[in-house]
Amino acid sequence: MDDRQFRNAMGKFATGVTVVATEVAGNVHGMTANAFMSVSLNPKLVVISIAEKAQMLEKIKQSKKFSVNILAAKQQELSMIFAGQLKNQQEVPFERIEGIPVLPGAVAQITCEVSAEHVEGDHTLFIGRVTSINLEDSDPLIYFGGKYRSLADE
Ligand code: FAD
Secondary structure, eight states, X not given: OOHHHHHHHHHTSOEEOEEEEEEETTEEEEEEEOOEEEEETTTTEEEEEXXXXXXXXXXXXXXXXXXXXXOBGXXXXXXXXXXXXXXXXXXXXXXXXXXXXXXXXXXXXXEEEEEEEEEETXXXXXXXXXXXXXXXXXXXXXXXXXXXXXXXOO
């Protein structure tokens, strides 16, 4: 099986898009991620999967905290910024919840403390214990087949 076939298969799984954010020594770092899921209700746990080559890996290892910001349909540009797909460096304003940076306008802002990390292949899974949740009532950004989409009207 080649890498392309694996990527194509994973791309058949439609997801939302998140920006994972953390702060180290006063510098906020964000990264686009769709490898995110809920793990447990009691206690409330989520998981994110971060590539070994990502700058984000060492930052979360240091801070032991992160937020997961589920992007709204109108936030595609932010997804591209935090995936390094836009050339011009842009200033992105963050707010803070319990000292953790969160993205304004996200449909959900979920703050977490790292409760465990597992190295698996070329990624590290961070299990996050959820410390706060903020919700906004708008449609999410969708990612499917390597392209951004939006929810079709019912
Ligand atoms: P960099 O590449 O250095 O940073 C990413 C970009 O964010 C840079 O352009 C940087 O300038 C900008 N940036 C960071 N912080 C700020 C800030 N405070 N203000 C303004 N700009 C800032 N990778 C994974 O490991 N796991 C995933 O689940 C995952 N899912 C993805 C889903 C999608 C839809 C896409 C498009 C990409 C996904 N990626 C995922 C790939 C990942 O987003 C990129 O490889 C990313 O560039 C890795 O970021 P980095 O931490 O190495 O930092």
